[in-house]
Every structure is written in structure tokens, then in C-alpha cells.
Amino acid sequence: MSNSFTALYIAYSIVWVGVFAYLVYMHIRQNAVDREIRTLKEVVGKHGQ
């Protein structure tokens, strides 16, 4: 690497990108599950009627 600051910034980027990417992944996963639950409940509701 050209100098130590480059290495430092790359390492810091890995940390921040890693953490925030996982937070975004959790958010997407939560939304997908919630949406599916909602849809299924609606289907069950209609089926019940």
C-alpha cells in the first residue's frame, strides 16, 4: 500500500461498511418477514370468511 494512511482508511471503511451493510440487511429481512406475515394473515382472513 502506498502509505499507512491508505491502509488506515481502508480498514476503517471495512468496519463502517460492514456494520451498516448488516444493519441494512437486518432491516430488509425484517420488512420481508413482516410483509409475508401480513399477506398470509390476509389470505387466512379471506379464507376464513
Add this chain to the structure above:
Amino acid sequence: MNKSRLALVLAAVAVMLLLLTAWMALYYAPIPQTSVKSADKVLSSIEGRGIRVAGFVCARLPEPHPVVETLGATVFSIADFSDFRNYQDAVTDGRLNDTWWTVRPLDVLVRSMNEEVSSKVILGANLSVFGTVSSLKLGPNSNVTGLSLEVSGSDDVLMGTSASQFDILTAPVAQKIFYFHMPSAWVSYVAFFTTLLASALYIKTRNQKYDRWASSAAELGVLFATIAIATGPIWAKEEWGVYWRWNDSKLVTTFILWLVYIGYLMLRASVVDQGTRARVSAVYGIIGFITVPMSLLSARVAPLLGSSHPVVIATQGGGLSPGAGMTIGVAVIAFTLLYITMLIRRVEIAEAEEELEELKRSIGGEES
């Protein structure tokens, strides 16, 4: 306060502390100058009657060791020439002239256990040691891992008051990676401990909620271990000149730890039945934890491989400067809070996923 709100508050505090850590690491924590290290990282080669030494740190052995002798003094240690290969590679590749190896002269004092031998060692522009100690001679089939060495020249960065009170860092700026690397590793250990605990509780009670905690913690542990494993080699490249050392116990055991918990997640993904999945992964989570103490202690207790990995919490000598200690303290708190926050959220998602699975099962049951 419900769990979601608590997680939100903790998340806000964690992010603020993370930002504070970044600021402290860059502007508050001093660039390290001195510390105590064990003897390792020697780059050496026999040159005539002398020995070329590069990139080592010093150590003083309790007794003179006969394998190496100097002209007029008896010296110390056994050896590992793994670094010598790196040195040879660097020579072959012409890297001796780039930034890592750029040299500048500095007078030093090489001290054996019994006598002092003046010599000249040249320090790299970014502080790697590189030079010739002409008064040393290697015995047959013997190598050197460390020299007791005292910097006596005038250098704005390196001054050691005694042979055992300074260390040579080839890349002091890159050392700031440590403020994120070490807390990540710490949190991954905590996460895997959570998995162990929750797995044991699941085995005992068969309560599904413990399985959720175990799997969520393992996933987060893998995330933080990945961060630690990704950032470590970046520092290593600057400090050691290589990204990875397969003969370093700390690196290898941590890599095994990472693979073991990747295996845990893969195992969970491959078992469909909820009960079986929980049971099997609980057993795996308990057995797999053996890799945590292996990784944690490998830099201290490593009779087979040895390790150049820095030991942060030293039992004697060394340690961190107050500024660095404060920064790492804030970083550890920030990462721990972040972990707790993420764990709470991840468990909530696991609950929702189980609800979904249950719902699907009930619909499937009704239809059949």
C-alpha cells in the same frame, strides 16, 4: 420501555460512541512510540562474520543462550527464519527500496546479557529496523530471534530508556486500525460466548427462545469476526510486510474459529425441522466454543507455533498509553453496545421468522 425502543436508544448511543472512537483514534490517541514486546520478527542473514538484522523487537532472556556468539559477548536465542524468507522475497522482488524498506541511519547499542557491543543499525523511514550488526556471529545451524537492543541515537520517534522498554513499529499510523480491530474481535468472542450460554440453556430447558438467542449471537459473532479478520491483515501488511502468516498461532486459530462458526450458520441453514435444527446447533454451539479460548490465548500460550500478534493486555510491562487506553476503552464500550443493540434486533427478527414458519405450517396443515 419496550425492547425495540431500548434497542433504538442503545443504537443511537453506540453510533455516537463509534464516531467518538473514530475521532479519538485519529486525533486523540498518540502515535505509539514505545512498548514492550517479545523477541520475534527478525529478519536476518549471515553476512560474512556478521549478521544482518531487520525488523525485530528486542527481548532479554533470563540467561545467556549459547547458540549464538558474538565477538566478545555471548548472546541469547533460538530461532525462526520464517521472516528471513520474507526478507529474501523482499530482496528478490525489489521491495527493499520502497517505502517499507527505505532506510536511514541511526546509531544503536547492541547489548548482550553480559557485555555491550556498539554497532550500527539502520532504521527505515517508517521505522523498520534494517541494518548490520557486524559484531555478531552465528553458530552452526543456529538462528537469532531477538537482540537486546537500545536506541541511543537522536531520533524524533524512537527512544528507549532501556533495552526492554521500547519497541519498533514499522507502521505507527496503521496501528490505529487496532482501535476498531481489537473491539471487533472482543465482541465476536462475547457473541460466541452468548451462543455457548444460550445453547447450554436450550439443551437444559428445550425452550425455543434460547435457540433464537444462540443463532442470532452466532451470526453477529461471525460479522464481527469477519471485520476483525479483514482489518488485521491490512495492519499486518504495513507492520510485517505480509498480509498473513500461516505459522502464526493467533491468526490460524482465529481463522479456524471463524470457519467453525460459518459452519454453525451453514448447519442451521441446512436443517429444515425446527426442533432438530435447534438441538443439533446447540450441541455444535457448545463444542465449537472450544475455538474461542484457543484463539483468545494463542498469542500468549502457543508452544507449537508461536505468534507475532501483539498482546494487548500484558501482565507485566508494556500496555497502552493513557490516550490509547482511553480510546480503546471507548471503542470497546461502543462495540459492545452496538452488539447488544444488534442482538436485540436480530432476536426480534428470529421471532418474526418463527411466527412466519408457524403460520405457514398451520396453513399447510389446514389445507392438507
